[in-house]
Amino acid sequence: MSNVLAINAGSSSLKFQLIEMPEETVKAIGLVERIGLADSVFKIEVDGKKEKTVGDIPDHAVAVKKLLDALISTGVVASFDEIDAVGHRVVHGGEYFDDSVLITDDVIAKIVETSELAPLHNPANLTGIYAFQEILPNVPMVAVFDTAFHQTMPNTSYLYSLPKEYYDDFGIRKYGFHGTSHKYVSERAADLMGVPIEKLRLISCHIGNGASITAIEGGKSIDTSMGFTPLAGVTMGTRSGDLDPALIPYIMEKTGKTAEEVIDVFNKESGMLALSGFSSDLRDIQEQVDTNPRAELALDVFAERIHKYIGSYAAKMSGVDAIIFTAGVGENSSAVREKILHGLEFMGVYWDPKLNETRGDERFINYPHSPVKVLIIPTNEEVVIARDTLRLAK
Numbered sequence: 263m264s265n266v267l268a269i270n271a272g273s274s275s276l277k278f279q280l281i282e283m284p285e286e287t288v289k290a291i292g293l294v295e296r297i298g299l300a301d302s303v304f305k306i307e308v309d310g311k312k313e314k315t316v317g318d319i320p321d322h323a324v325a326v327k328k329l330l331d332a333l334i335s336t337g338v339v340a341s342f343d344e345i346d347a348v349g350h351r352v353v354h355g356g357e358y359f360d361d362s363v364l365i366t367d368d369v370i371a372k373i374v375e376t377s378e379l380a381p382l383h384n385p386a387n388l389t390g391i392y393a394f395q396e397i398l399p400n401v402p403m404v405a406v407f408d409t410a411f412h413q414t415m416p417n418t419s420y421l422y423s424l425p426k427e428y429y430d431d432f433g434i435r436k437y438g439f440h441g442t443s444h445k446y447v448s449e450r451a452a453d454l455m456g457v458p459i460e461k462l463r464l465i466s467c468h469i470g471n472g473a474s475i476t477a478i479e480g481g482k483s484i485d486t487s488m489g490f491t492p493l494a495g496v497t498m499g500t501r502s503g504d505l506d507p508a509l510i511p512y513i514m515e516k517t518g519k520t521a522e523e524v525i526d527v528f529n530k531e532s533g534m535l536a537l538s539g540f541s542s543d544l545r546d547i548q549e550q551v552d553t554n555p556r557a558e559l560a561l562d563v564f565a566e567r568i569h570k571y572i573g574s575y576a577a578k579m580s581g582v583d584a585i586i587f588t589a590g591v592g593e594n595s596s597a598v599r600e601k602i603l604h605g606l607e608f609m610g611v612y613w614d615p616k617l618n619e620t621r622g623d624e625r626f627i628n629y630p631h632s633p634v635k636v637l638i639i640p641t642n643e644e645v646v647i648a649r650d651t652l653r654l655a656k
Protein backbone atom coordinates (compact mmCIF):
# COMPACT_ATOMS: atom_id res chain seq x y z
CA MET A 263 0.00 0.00 0.00
CA SER A 264 1.41 3.34 -0.91
CA ASN A 265 0.38 6.94 -1.31
CA VAL A 266 1.01 8.15 -4.83
CA LEU A 267 0.64 11.82 -5.69
CA ALA A 268 -0.25 12.37 -9.35
CA ILE A 269 0.48 15.81 -10.77
CA ASN A 270 -1.00 16.93 -14.09
CA ALA A 271 0.10 20.37 -15.20
CA GLY A 272 -1.78 21.62 -18.27
CA SER A 273 -1.39 24.95 -20.03
CA SER A 274 -4.09 26.64 -17.93
CA SER A 275 -4.45 24.24 -15.05
CA LEU A 276 -2.81 22.01 -12.49
CA LYS A 277 -4.74 18.93 -11.47
CA PHE A 278 -3.71 16.54 -8.73
CA GLN A 279 -4.83 13.46 -6.86
CA LEU A 280 -3.37 11.71 -3.87
CA ILE A 281 -4.23 8.07 -4.49
CA GLU A 282 -3.73 5.04 -2.29
CA MET A 283 -2.39 2.36 -4.58
CA PRO A 284 -2.93 -0.28 -5.75
CA GLU A 285 -6.51 0.04 -4.41
CA GLU A 286 -6.91 3.34 -6.32
CA THR A 287 -8.60 4.98 -3.35
CA VAL A 288 -8.63 8.73 -3.91
CA LYS A 289 -7.61 10.47 -0.67
CA ALA A 290 -7.47 14.00 -2.08
CA ILE A 291 -8.41 15.44 -5.43
CA GLY A 292 -8.09 18.99 -6.60
CA LEU A 293 -7.24 21.47 -9.25
CA VAL A 294 -6.02 24.95 -9.91
CA GLU A 295 -7.66 26.43 -12.99
CA ARG A 296 -7.46 29.65 -14.99
CA ILE A 297 -3.74 29.91 -14.15
CA GLY A 298 -2.52 33.26 -15.43
CA LEU A 299 -6.06 34.66 -15.91
CA ALA A 300 -8.08 36.84 -13.54
CA ASP A 301 -9.88 34.97 -10.75
CA SER A 302 -7.92 31.74 -10.75
CA VAL A 303 -9.71 28.99 -8.85
CA PHE A 304 -8.24 26.50 -6.39
CA LYS A 305 -10.32 23.50 -5.36
CA ILE A 306 -9.53 20.54 -3.17
CA GLU A 307 -11.73 17.72 -1.89
CA VAL A 308 -10.79 15.48 1.02
CA ASP A 309 -13.22 12.95 2.53
CA GLY A 310 -16.15 14.57 0.74
CA LYS A 311 -15.25 17.98 2.22
CA LYS A 312 -14.74 20.59 -0.47
CA GLU A 313 -12.71 23.79 -0.24
CA LYS A 314 -12.60 26.48 -2.88
CA THR A 315 -10.70 29.75 -3.07
CA VAL A 316 -10.65 32.36 -5.82
CA GLY A 317 -7.65 34.64 -6.30
CA ASP A 318 -4.82 35.36 -8.67
CA ILE A 319 -2.53 32.41 -9.38
CA PRO A 320 -0.13 33.85 -11.93
CA ASP A 321 1.90 30.75 -12.80
CA HIS A 322 2.47 27.05 -12.16
CA ALA A 323 5.07 27.67 -9.43
CA VAL A 324 2.44 29.44 -7.29
CA ALA A 325 -0.05 26.67 -8.13
CA VAL A 326 2.35 23.97 -6.87
CA LYS A 327 2.92 25.92 -3.63
CA LYS A 328 -0.85 26.22 -3.14
CA LEU A 329 -1.28 22.47 -3.57
CA LEU A 330 1.53 21.64 -1.12
CA ASP A 331 0.09 23.97 1.53
CA ALA A 332 -3.38 22.46 1.08
CA LEU A 333 -2.18 18.86 1.50
CA ILE A 334 -0.97 19.80 4.98
CA SER A 335 -3.75 22.26 5.96
CA THR A 336 -6.54 19.83 5.05
CA GLY A 337 -4.78 17.16 7.11
CA VAL A 338 -4.75 14.63 4.28
CA VAL A 339 -1.10 14.10 5.15
CA ALA A 340 0.50 15.10 8.45
CA SER A 341 3.83 15.60 6.71
CA PHE A 342 5.17 15.14 3.19
CA ASP A 343 6.94 11.97 4.39
CA GLU A 344 3.62 10.18 3.97
CA ILE A 345 3.93 10.53 0.20
CA ASP A 346 5.62 7.40 -1.17
CA ALA A 347 5.96 8.33 -4.84
CA VAL A 348 5.12 11.20 -7.17
CA GLY A 349 4.02 10.87 -10.79
CA HIS A 350 4.28 13.84 -13.12
CA ARG A 351 2.61 14.43 -16.44
CA VAL A 352 5.25 15.57 -18.93
CA VAL A 353 3.89 16.82 -22.21
CA HIS A 354 6.78 16.38 -24.65
CA GLY A 355 9.08 13.38 -24.55
CA GLY A 356 10.24 13.53 -28.16
CA GLU A 357 11.19 10.13 -29.58
CA TYR A 358 13.03 9.31 -26.37
CA PHE A 359 10.11 7.73 -24.54
CA ASP A 360 7.41 5.32 -25.67
CA ASP A 361 6.50 4.54 -22.06
CA SER A 362 6.61 6.23 -18.67
CA VAL A 363 9.97 6.29 -16.93
CA LEU A 364 11.56 6.71 -13.49
CA ILE A 365 12.90 10.26 -13.28
CA THR A 366 16.70 10.51 -13.20
CA ASP A 367 19.07 13.38 -14.00
CA ASP A 368 19.32 12.05 -17.55
CA VAL A 369 15.52 12.01 -17.94
CA ILE A 370 15.33 15.59 -16.63
CA ALA A 371 18.00 16.64 -19.15
CA LYS A 372 15.89 15.17 -21.97
CA ILE A 373 12.74 16.94 -20.71
CA VAL A 374 14.71 20.20 -20.63
CA GLU A 375 15.99 19.50 -24.15
CA THR A 376 12.46 19.00 -25.50
CA SER A 377 11.11 22.08 -23.68
CA GLU A 378 11.56 24.33 -26.69
CA LEU A 379 9.03 22.10 -28.49
CA ALA A 380 6.36 22.55 -25.81
CA PRO A 381 6.95 26.00 -24.33
CA LEU A 382 3.55 26.27 -22.61
CA HIS A 383 3.93 22.86 -20.99
CA ASN A 384 7.33 21.26 -20.34
CA PRO A 385 8.54 24.24 -18.26
CA ALA A 386 5.39 23.91 -16.10
CA ASN A 387 5.97 20.16 -15.77
CA LEU A 388 9.59 20.82 -14.75
CA THR A 389 8.40 23.35 -12.14
CA GLY A 390 6.48 20.51 -10.49
CA ILE A 391 9.38 18.06 -10.72
CA TYR A 392 11.89 20.52 -9.21
CA ALA A 393 9.49 21.53 -6.41
CA PHE A 394 9.02 17.92 -5.33
CA GLN A 395 12.72 17.08 -5.69
CA GLU A 396 13.35 19.80 -3.15
CA ILE A 397 10.80 18.75 -0.54
CA LEU A 398 11.00 14.98 -1.15
CA PRO A 399 14.58 14.32 -2.28
CA ASN A 400 14.42 10.59 -1.53
CA VAL A 401 11.02 9.78 -2.97
CA PRO A 402 10.88 8.10 -6.39
CA MET A 403 9.29 10.14 -9.15
CA VAL A 404 7.95 9.00 -12.51
CA ALA A 405 7.37 10.95 -15.71
CA VAL A 406 4.31 10.05 -17.80
CA PHE A 407 4.52 11.49 -21.31
CA ASP A 408 1.68 12.85 -23.47
CA THR A 409 3.65 11.73 -26.52
CA ALA A 410 4.12 8.06 -25.51
CA PHE A 411 0.71 6.71 -26.63
CA HIS A 412 1.19 8.21 -30.10
CA GLN A 413 4.47 6.41 -30.75
CA THR A 414 2.40 3.69 -32.51
CA MET A 415 1.50 6.03 -35.40
CA PRO A 416 2.65 4.73 -38.79
CA ASN A 417 5.23 6.81 -40.68
CA THR A 418 2.53 7.78 -43.18
CA SER A 419 0.93 9.73 -40.31
CA TYR A 420 3.97 11.06 -38.49
CA LEU A 421 6.21 12.11 -41.39
CA TYR A 422 5.82 15.60 -42.80
CA SER A 423 6.28 16.04 -46.53
CA LEU A 424 9.73 17.51 -45.99
CA PRO A 425 13.34 16.54 -46.85
CA LYS A 426 14.08 13.22 -45.18
CA GLU A 427 17.20 14.45 -43.40
CA TYR A 428 15.06 16.85 -41.31
CA TYR A 429 13.56 13.78 -39.66
CA ASP A 430 16.84 11.83 -39.52
CA ASP A 431 18.97 14.69 -38.22
CA PHE A 432 16.57 16.81 -36.18
CA GLY A 433 13.66 14.52 -35.21
CA ILE A 434 11.21 16.69 -37.15
CA ARG A 435 7.96 14.70 -37.23
CA LYS A 436 4.48 14.64 -35.76
CA TYR A 437 4.56 13.56 -32.09
CA GLY A 438 1.01 14.10 -30.83
CA PHE A 439 -0.10 14.95 -27.29
CA HIS A 440 -2.78 14.26 -24.64
CA GLY A 441 -1.83 10.59 -25.14
CA THR A 442 -2.54 9.61 -21.54
CA SER A 443 -6.06 10.99 -21.87
CA HIS A 444 -6.75 9.48 -25.31
CA LYS A 445 -5.55 6.09 -24.02
CA TYR A 446 -7.67 6.28 -20.86
CA VAL A 447 -10.93 7.32 -22.54
CA SER A 448 -10.56 4.86 -25.43
CA GLU A 449 -10.13 1.97 -22.98
CA ARG A 450 -13.13 3.17 -20.96
CA ALA A 451 -15.20 3.45 -24.16
CA ALA A 452 -14.42 -0.14 -25.14
CA ASP A 453 -15.42 -1.30 -21.64
CA LEU A 454 -18.68 0.64 -21.73
CA MET A 455 -19.49 -0.63 -25.22
CA GLY A 456 -18.69 -4.20 -24.17
CA VAL A 457 -16.50 -4.71 -27.23
CA PRO A 458 -12.78 -5.64 -27.15
CA ILE A 459 -10.76 -2.55 -28.01
CA GLU A 460 -8.88 -4.55 -30.68
CA LYS A 461 -12.11 -4.55 -32.70
CA LEU A 462 -12.89 -0.85 -32.45
CA ARG A 463 -12.28 2.26 -34.54
CA LEU A 464 -12.56 5.25 -32.21
CA ILE A 465 -12.25 9.01 -32.59
CA SER A 466 -11.32 10.63 -29.32
CA CYS A 467 -11.87 14.39 -28.94
CA HIS A 468 -9.88 15.81 -26.03
CA ILE A 469 -11.14 19.39 -25.87
CA GLY A 470 -9.75 21.51 -23.05
CA ASN A 471 -7.71 24.68 -23.19
CA GLY A 472 -5.46 22.60 -25.42
CA ALA A 473 -7.38 20.32 -27.75
CA SER A 474 -6.52 17.33 -29.91
CA ILE A 475 -8.41 14.72 -31.90
CA THR A 476 -7.05 11.18 -32.23
CA ALA A 477 -7.90 8.24 -34.48
CA ILE A 478 -7.54 5.03 -32.48
CA GLU A 479 -7.68 1.72 -34.32
CA GLY A 480 -7.50 -1.53 -32.36
CA GLY A 481 -6.45 0.41 -29.25
CA LYS A 482 -3.52 2.12 -30.98
CA SER A 483 -3.16 5.76 -31.94
CA ILE A 484 -2.86 5.86 -35.73
CA ASP A 485 -3.16 9.61 -36.24
CA THR A 486 -3.67 12.74 -34.18
CA SER A 487 -4.27 16.41 -34.84
CA MET A 488 -1.38 17.92 -32.88
CA GLY A 489 2.06 17.80 -34.44
CA PHE A 490 5.73 18.46 -33.76
CA THR A 491 4.44 20.71 -30.97
CA PRO A 492 1.04 21.16 -29.25
CA LEU A 493 0.40 24.19 -31.49
CA ALA A 494 -0.93 22.19 -34.44
CA GLY A 495 -4.41 20.88 -35.20
CA VAL A 496 -7.68 22.47 -34.16
CA THR A 497 -8.30 25.99 -32.82
CA MET A 498 -7.62 26.16 -29.05
CA GLY A 499 -7.92 28.58 -26.13
CA THR A 500 -4.90 30.68 -27.12
CA ARG A 501 -3.37 28.55 -29.90
CA SER A 502 -4.02 28.99 -33.61
CA GLY A 503 -4.00 25.33 -34.62
CA ASP A 504 -3.12 24.49 -38.26
CA LEU A 505 -2.19 27.35 -40.53
CA ASP A 506 -0.13 28.10 -43.62
CA PRO A 507 3.59 28.25 -42.68
CA ALA A 508 4.13 30.96 -45.30
CA LEU A 509 2.39 33.28 -42.85
CA ILE A 510 5.45 33.37 -40.60
CA PRO A 511 7.85 35.38 -42.83
CA TYR A 512 4.91 37.45 -44.06
CA ILE A 513 3.87 38.46 -40.53
CA MET A 514 7.53 39.06 -39.61
CA GLU A 515 7.87 41.48 -42.51
CA LYS A 516 4.58 43.28 -41.80
CA THR A 517 5.01 43.62 -38.03
CA GLY A 518 8.77 43.65 -37.51
CA LYS A 519 8.47 40.70 -35.13
CA THR A 520 11.10 37.95 -34.93
CA ALA A 521 10.16 34.35 -35.83
CA GLU A 522 10.13 33.51 -32.13
CA GLU A 523 7.76 36.40 -31.41
CA VAL A 524 5.41 35.28 -34.18
CA ILE A 525 5.30 31.74 -32.80
CA ASP A 526 4.62 33.26 -29.40
CA VAL A 527 1.59 35.05 -30.89
CA PHE A 528 0.40 31.73 -32.41
CA ASN A 529 0.79 30.01 -29.02
CA LYS A 530 -0.45 32.65 -26.61
CA GLU A 531 -2.48 35.34 -28.41
CA SER A 532 -4.42 33.36 -31.01
CA GLY A 533 -7.22 30.79 -31.00
CA MET A 534 -10.44 31.57 -29.13
CA LEU A 535 -8.78 34.54 -27.44
CA ALA A 536 -8.03 36.18 -30.80
CA LEU A 537 -11.30 35.24 -32.48
CA SER A 538 -13.49 36.41 -29.58
CA GLY A 539 -11.29 39.40 -28.80
CA PHE A 540 -11.79 39.00 -25.04
CA SER A 541 -11.15 35.54 -23.55
CA SER A 542 -9.57 32.14 -24.06
CA ASP A 543 -11.93 30.53 -21.56
CA LEU A 544 -14.93 28.84 -23.11
CA ARG A 545 -17.21 29.69 -20.19
CA ASP A 546 -16.57 33.42 -20.70
CA ILE A 547 -17.26 33.04 -24.44
CA GLN A 548 -20.48 31.08 -23.95
CA GLU A 549 -21.80 33.80 -21.66
CA GLN A 550 -21.65 36.34 -24.49
CA VAL A 551 -22.66 34.12 -27.39
CA ASP A 552 -26.14 35.65 -27.82
CA THR A 553 -24.99 39.25 -27.56
CA ASN A 554 -21.52 39.37 -29.10
CA PRO A 555 -21.06 38.27 -32.73
CA ARG A 556 -17.35 37.67 -32.16
CA ALA A 557 -18.11 35.21 -29.36
CA GLU A 558 -20.42 33.36 -31.75
CA LEU A 559 -17.78 33.40 -34.48
CA ALA A 560 -15.16 32.00 -32.09
CA LEU A 561 -17.47 29.17 -31.10
CA ASP A 562 -18.35 28.37 -34.71
CA VAL A 563 -14.71 28.25 -35.87
CA PHE A 564 -13.74 26.15 -32.85
CA ALA A 565 -16.43 23.54 -33.51
CA GLU A 566 -15.98 23.52 -37.29
CA ARG A 567 -12.28 22.56 -37.07
CA ILE A 568 -13.07 19.60 -34.81
CA HIS A 569 -16.00 18.57 -37.04
CA LYS A 570 -13.64 18.42 -40.03
CA TYR A 571 -11.07 16.30 -38.19
CA ILE A 572 -13.80 13.79 -37.28
CA GLY A 573 -14.74 13.46 -40.95
CA SER A 574 -11.14 13.03 -41.98
CA TYR A 575 -10.37 10.37 -39.36
CA ALA A 576 -13.57 8.44 -40.20
CA ALA A 577 -12.35 8.38 -43.81
CA LYS A 578 -8.91 7.26 -42.69
CA MET A 579 -10.29 4.26 -40.75
CA SER A 580 -13.00 3.48 -43.36
CA GLY A 581 -15.60 4.17 -40.70
CA VAL A 582 -15.89 4.77 -36.99
CA ASP A 583 -17.59 2.86 -34.16
CA ALA A 584 -17.63 5.62 -31.56
CA ILE A 585 -16.82 9.27 -31.03
CA ILE A 586 -15.65 10.21 -27.54
CA PHE A 587 -15.73 13.66 -25.92
CA THR A 588 -13.48 14.48 -22.98
CA ALA A 589 -11.63 17.28 -21.07
CA GLY A 590 -12.91 20.63 -19.77
CA VAL A 591 -14.95 21.61 -22.83
CA GLY A 592 -15.73 18.14 -24.22
CA GLU A 593 -17.16 16.99 -20.89
CA ASN A 594 -19.05 20.15 -20.00
CA SER A 595 -20.19 22.11 -23.02
CA SER A 596 -23.32 20.70 -24.66
CA ALA A 597 -23.33 23.72 -27.00
CA VAL A 598 -19.91 22.89 -28.41
CA ARG A 599 -20.73 19.18 -28.74
CA GLU A 600 -23.93 20.07 -30.58
CA LYS A 601 -22.09 22.26 -33.08
CA ILE A 602 -19.44 19.58 -33.64
CA LEU A 603 -21.93 16.73 -34.17
CA HIS A 604 -24.36 18.74 -36.29
CA GLY A 605 -24.63 17.23 -39.78
CA LEU A 606 -22.75 14.00 -39.09
CA GLU A 607 -25.89 11.88 -39.62
CA PHE A 608 -24.61 11.13 -43.16
CA MET A 609 -21.96 8.89 -41.59
CA GLY A 610 -24.27 7.19 -39.12
CA VAL A 611 -23.97 9.52 -36.13
CA TYR A 612 -27.45 9.83 -34.62
CA TRP A 613 -27.10 11.74 -31.35
CA ASP A 614 -29.90 12.59 -28.95
CA PRO A 615 -30.15 16.33 -28.15
CA LYS A 616 -31.86 15.56 -24.82
CA LEU A 617 -29.06 13.22 -23.71
CA ASN A 618 -26.53 15.79 -24.88
CA GLU A 619 -27.98 18.24 -22.32
CA THR A 620 -27.69 15.86 -19.37
CA ARG A 621 -24.90 16.19 -16.86
CA GLY A 622 -23.18 13.33 -15.12
CA ASP A 623 -20.41 10.84 -15.29
CA GLU A 624 -19.58 8.45 -18.15
CA ARG A 625 -22.51 8.27 -20.57
CA PHE A 626 -23.75 7.61 -24.10
CA ILE A 627 -25.53 10.47 -25.87
CA ASN A 628 -26.49 8.64 -29.08
CA TYR A 629 -29.90 7.18 -29.92
CA PRO A 630 -29.93 3.42 -29.30
CA HIS A 631 -30.19 2.65 -33.04
CA SER A 632 -27.20 4.83 -33.97
CA PRO A 633 -24.52 2.78 -35.77
CA VAL A 634 -21.90 5.17 -34.41
CA LYS A 635 -21.94 5.59 -30.63
CA VAL A 636 -21.22 8.95 -29.01
CA LEU A 637 -19.82 8.99 -25.49
CA ILE A 638 -18.86 11.55 -22.90
CA ILE A 639 -16.08 10.20 -20.69
CA PRO A 640 -14.49 12.37 -18.01
CA THR A 641 -10.78 11.94 -18.48
CA ASN A 642 -8.60 10.79 -15.62
CA GLU A 643 -5.00 11.33 -16.56
CA GLU A 644 -4.15 11.26 -12.84
CA VAL A 645 -5.16 7.63 -12.31
CA VAL A 646 -3.06 6.53 -15.30
CA ILE A 647 -0.15 8.56 -13.89
CA ALA A 648 -0.61 6.84 -10.50
CA ARG A 649 -0.73 3.36 -12.09
CA ASP A 650 2.45 3.95 -14.07
CA THR A 651 4.12 5.48 -11.02
CA LEU A 652 3.32 2.42 -8.93
CA ARG A 653 4.58 0.11 -11.70
CA LEU A 654 7.90 1.92 -12.09
CA ALA A 655 8.64 3.27 -8.61
CA LYS A 656 8.58 -0.06 -6.78
Ligand SMILES: Nc1ncnc2c1ncn2[C@@H]1O[C@H](COP(=O)(O)OP(=O)(O)O)[C@@H](O)[C@H]1O
Pocket residue numbers: 272273274275295469470471472499542543544545546589590591594595
Ligand atom coordinates in the same frame (compact mmCIF):
# COMPACT_ATOMS: atom_id res chain seq x y z
N1 LIG B 1 -18.81 23.85 -17.15
C1 LIG B 1 -18.12 24.21 -18.22
N2 LIG B 1 -18.74 24.63 -19.36
C2 LIG B 1 -18.04 25.01 -20.44
N3 LIG B 1 -16.70 24.99 -20.52
C3 LIG B 1 -16.02 24.59 -19.44
C4 LIG B 1 -16.68 24.16 -18.24
N4 LIG B 1 -15.73 23.79 -17.33
C5 LIG B 1 -14.53 23.99 -17.94
N5 LIG B 1 -14.71 24.45 -19.21
C6 LIG B 1 -13.66 24.84 -20.16
O1 LIG B 1 -12.62 23.88 -20.25
C7 LIG B 1 -11.40 24.55 -20.59
C8 LIG B 1 -10.28 24.02 -19.71
O2 LIG B 1 -10.18 22.65 -19.91
P1 LIG B 1 -9.07 21.75 -19.19
O3 LIG B 1 -9.19 20.38 -19.74
O4 LIG B 1 -9.18 21.91 -17.73
O5 LIG B 1 -7.76 22.50 -19.70
P2 LIG B 1 -6.20 22.18 -19.74
O6 LIG B 1 -5.92 22.16 -21.19
O7 LIG B 1 -5.52 23.30 -19.04
O8 LIG B 1 -5.99 20.86 -19.07
C9 LIG B 1 -11.65 26.05 -20.45
O9 LIG B 1 -11.85 26.63 -21.73
C10 LIG B 1 -12.96 26.09 -19.67
O10 LIG B 1 -13.73 27.22 -19.99
Ligand SMILES: CC(=O)OP(=O)(O)O
Pocket residue numbers: 271272273274353383408439440470471472473492
Ligand atom coordinates in the same frame (compact mmCIF):
# COMPACT_ATOMS: atom_id res chain seq x y z
C1 LIG C 1 -0.66 19.19 -24.77
C2 LIG C 1 -1.66 20.18 -24.32
O1 LIG C 1 -2.11 20.99 -25.09
O2 LIG C 1 -2.07 20.11 -23.02
P1 LIG C 1 -3.19 21.00 -22.30
O3 LIG C 1 -4.45 20.73 -23.02
O4 LIG C 1 -3.22 20.48 -20.89
O5 LIG C 1 -2.77 22.41 -22.42
Ligand SMILES: [Mg+2]
Pocket residue numbers: 272273470589
Ligand atom coordinates in the same frame (compact mmCIF):
# COMPACT_ATOMS: atom_id res chain seq x y z
MG1 LIG D 1 -5.35 19.07 -19.81
